[in-house]
Amino acid sequence: MIISVASGKGGTGKTLVATSLAVSLKDKCSLQLVDCDVEEPNDHLFLKPVIDKKEPVAIPVPKIDETKCTFCGKCAEVCAYNAIAVLPKNVLVLPNLCHGCGACSYLCPEKAITEEDMIIGVVESGHAGNIDFIQGRLNTGEAMPVPVIRKVKEKVSPDKTVIIDISPGTSCPVVESVKGSDFCLLVTEPTPFGLNDLTLAVETVRKLGILCGVVINRAGDNQGKMEAYCREQNIPVLMTIPLDTEIARLYSRGITLAEGMPRWQEKFESLFRHIKELVDERSSSLKR
Ligand code: SF4
Ligand code: SF4
Numbered sequence: 564m565i566i567s568v569a570s571g572k573g574g575t576g577k578t579l580v581a582t583s584l585a586v587s588l589k590d591k592c593s594l595q596l597v598d599c600d601v602e603e604p605n606d607h608l609f610l611k612p613v614i615d616k617k618e619p620v621a622i623p624v625p626k627i628d629e630t631k632c633t634f635c636g637k638c639a640e641v642c643a644y645n646a647i648a649v650l651p652k653n654v655l656v657l658p659n660l661c662h663g664c665g666a667c668s669y670l671c672p673e674k675a676i677t678e679e680d681m682i683i684g685v686v687e688s689g690h691a692g693n694i695d696f697i698q699g700r701l702n703t704g705e706a707m708p709v710p711v712i713r714k715v716k717e718k719v720s721p722d723k724t725v726i727i728d729i730s731p732g733t734s735c736p737v738v739e740s741v742k743g744s745d746f747c748l749l750v751t752e753p754t755p756f757g758l759n760d761l762t763l764a765v766e767t768v769r770k771l772g773i774l775c776g777v778v779i780n781r782a783g784d785n786q787g788k789m790e791a792y793c794r795e796q797n798i799p800v801l802m803t804i805p806l807d808t809e810i811a812r813l814y815s816r817g818i819t820l821a822e823g824m825p826r827w828q829e830k831f832e833s834l835f836r837h838i839k840e841l842v843d844e845r846s847s848s849l850k851r
Contacts, residue, residue: 564842565725566835567744569768570751571760573731576780576804577750579814581728582609584748586821587831589694593723596691598698599740600730601684601711607698608817610691618686620699620714622663622707623678627654631675638667638676659706684711688718695723708736716740724835733760733767741768745842747775748801748834753786761789765796774845776801776838799841802834 568581578600585596586609598606625638625647636649646660647667658681668676684701699715701708708730716739719725729740741747747768751761761777768775776799779786783806793800804810804820813823820827 564746564839565719565721565727565744566838567727567729567741567747567773569729569737569741569747569749569764570731571733571749571762571764572756575731575750575752575757576778576814577731578605578609578728579810579820580748580750580778580780580802580804581726582606583820583827584831584835585610585694585726586819587828588724588835589692591832591835594693595695595697595720595723595725597715597719597725597727598696599712599715599736600728601699601701601708601715601736602730604698604700604728606728607696609819610694610696611817612689612691612694612696614687614689614696616688618688618714619682620684620686620711621680621682622661622710623665624658624661624663624681625656625667625676626679627656628675628677629653631673633673633675635672638671641666641670659704662707663710683707684714686711686714686718695720709739712736712739716743719743733763737767738771741773742771744773746838747773748778748838749775750778750780751789752781753779753783753789758789758792762792765798774841776841778802778804778834780804781806799837801837802830 568577570577588594598604634649639647639649644660644662646657648655668678683705686699688697690696697718699711701711730736749764751757777793782803
């Protein structure tokens with residue numbers, strides 16, 4: 564079963580939930596924690612894994628042979644990302660805009676374009692105790708997280724319980740990371756911004772046909788609107804984490820809730836059981 568942990572906005576406590584869930588389940592099942600938040604992977608700060616493999620991620624970018632080029636401009640016309648500019652006597656390639664789609668080299672009438680690999684990030688694998696740990700890292704200054712996310716997801720073992728930590732927001736990297744999940748846990752906070760971003764996140768996961776549930780973090784007596792929204796939308800609120808300075812202190816020291824406050828371990832186990840019931844219910848209703 565693949566469970567994604569996502570949030571409509573950054574700073575809601577998504578990493579705390581993903582890592583606490585992983586630590587709570589590590590002795591109960593064969594588990595993989597996958598950090599797809601490749602622009603800012605943080606799960607390693609909580610799990611402190613031993614990394615034993617690093618694999619670079621590259622995309623093919625065009626290289627122009629100006630001795631063959633007639634400066635016809637076709638490569639610039641076909642590039643949807645404005646990564647090529649054809650000038651009267653030379654061709655400029657802007658590698659940071661290139662998506663490595665190969666259209667320019669395919670369509671160049673003079674076969675003047677070859678491709679060379681440009682490394683944009685790395686996939687790191689290892690383990691934290693008996694948790695299989697995978698994370699992607701996009702190199703600083705690179706603008707293309709999706710190829711790194713795809714490489715990370717090639718490592719997902721569907722025969723295990725997989726927890727995927729997803730980048731915040733609702734853009735392409737989120738869609739790429741969340742697709743294929745059996746369940747998406749949306750972590751939010753009870754503020755007007757939190758509610759607005761949760762609404763967008765719910766729309767995205769529903770378009771992908773993925774079941775979802777909510778964790779309200781930093782809850783006090785102000786989550787009425789959030790709960791009312793979830794009720795209206797028929798989305799279960801599966802856990803509420805209170806606004807608590809001790810929890811904030813643990814977070815700032817890179818300690819999961821399950822380790823820093825062991826009573827939370829049972830709550831995360833129960834969260835997992837609840838998710839499993841919802842996923843099982845859905846698969847049996849699809850079989851009927
Ligand atoms: S399509 Fe080929 S020949 Fe035309 S400008 Fe681009 S590189 Fe040169
Ligand atoms: S490979 Fe695709 S994105 Fe990159 S320059 Fe060529 S057409 Fe543009």
